[in-house]
Amino acid sequence: MNPASPIADDVYFEHFFRLLEKNTGIALDMSKEYLVSSRLVSLAKKYGHSNYVELLKYLFLNPLNSIHQECFQAMTTNETMFFRDGYPFEALKTSILPRIIDQNKISKEIYIWCAASSTGQEPYSLVMMLKENFPVLNNWNIHIKATDLSLAAIEKSRSGIYNQSEIQRGLTESQINRYFMKLPNGHFKLTDDIKKYVKFDCMNLVDDWPILPKFDLILLRNVMIYFNQNTKLNILKKMHHQLSGKGSVLMLGSSESILYEETFQVVQLDRVSYYLKK
Ligand SMILES: C[S@@+](CC[C@H](N)C(=O)[O-])C[C@H]1O[C@@H](n2cnc3c(N)ncnc32)[C@H](O)[C@@H]1O
Structure with a gap:
């Protein structure tokens, strides 16, 4: 738990996972924390947050908006290639x-x-x-x-x-x-x-x-x-x-x-x- 925050960081994660699944179908849990951190770190910087948990807190405290949508899109895995699997x-x-x-x-x-x-x-x-x-x-x-x-x-x-x-x-x-x-x-x-x-x-x-x-x-x-x-x-x-x-x-x-x-x-x-x- 972040000492500066009255709410455990887990709450922000769980809220994000719920929103992500409802809005995209993508189902994640805490075992994928590394994925969240790696995908959201640059968006956190873009929107002036000191780290990605601060961005998750923003998503928790605010109604659904375009920043939520950007975060959802950042969580997609776009791996593909020409003639994939042959x-x-x-x-x-x-x-x-x-x-x-x-x-x-x-x-x-x-x-x-x-x-x-x-x-x-x-x-x-x-x-x-x-x-x-x-x-x-x-x-x-x-x-x-x-x-x-x-x-x-x-x-x-x-x-x-x-x-x-x-x-x-x-x-x-x-x-x-x-x-x-x-x-x-x-x-x-x-x-x-x-x-x-x-x-x-x-x-x-x-x-x-x-x-x-x-x-x-x-x-x-x-x-x-x-x-x-x-x-x-x-x-x-x-x-x-x-x-x-x-x-x-x-x-x-x-x-x-x-x-x-x-x-x-x-x-x-x-x-x-x-x-x-x-
Ligand atoms: C791994 S890629 C697969 C691309 C291609 N079909 C292939 O097999 O190479 C998965 C794609 O699914 C998209 N995706 C994930 N959730 C989606 C959703 N709810 N609706 C539409 N596309 C979604 C992602 O943005 C990503 O580009």
Whole structure:
């Protein structure tokens, strides 16, 4: 307990964890104190607090405002890379997309949603994969929506600018040469020919959702690991509703699963599971 404060610091932590979970779904406890300190230290400085516990105290004493939101966003883990895990993109190429293309051959339209897309590598990988393997889609309407809670991640995605180590994670030399322009500062900018396919927006999966189209394919990868069971179930039900119809597909991260299987058919392909709407 801080001697200058009549309230134990734990109260500020617990209050922050409650607010964080209610507003983002991210469930943390005192075992993650180091994470809070490392993520909030620069925001504490930015807002004139002598340390991050003082910032937590401010959050405790004040009604929800933009500083709370900034702190929530600072607690997100944005780890991602181009063609992350490899196998899911193989499954998309060899099995999932050929079926969706066949199902939609009359409308010549495909709707895809990358929910929790972080800094954009996932949806951009998808566009590269489509361009490299499905020339038949050249005269189709491809709608790719990508959303994330973090405004900073969405802004970076929209810029399409990555540093050297980011582009070297997951891309081949030939993809780097084909899809990026080197900038004078040594960073790399994606060509408009890839960028133009993806529309990025901020969206919080635990809030009420805006009106969205129905999707043929939803990627919801490596985000539900941060949520509790109830939050996962609610989001999965809403994802099911958001899929276009029988045969549309939900893909989760490699360590995530669907929890209930009455409304989805699980397909196991090599090292990947994906979920078909029944
Ligand atoms: C580890 S990244 C996963 C990125 C990408 N899907 C991948 O697999 O490489 C998790 C992302 O989930 C986002 N996130 C966390 N909670 C969220 C929420 N409630 N709504 C929307 N996005 C959220 C974070 O901002 C972060 O960018």
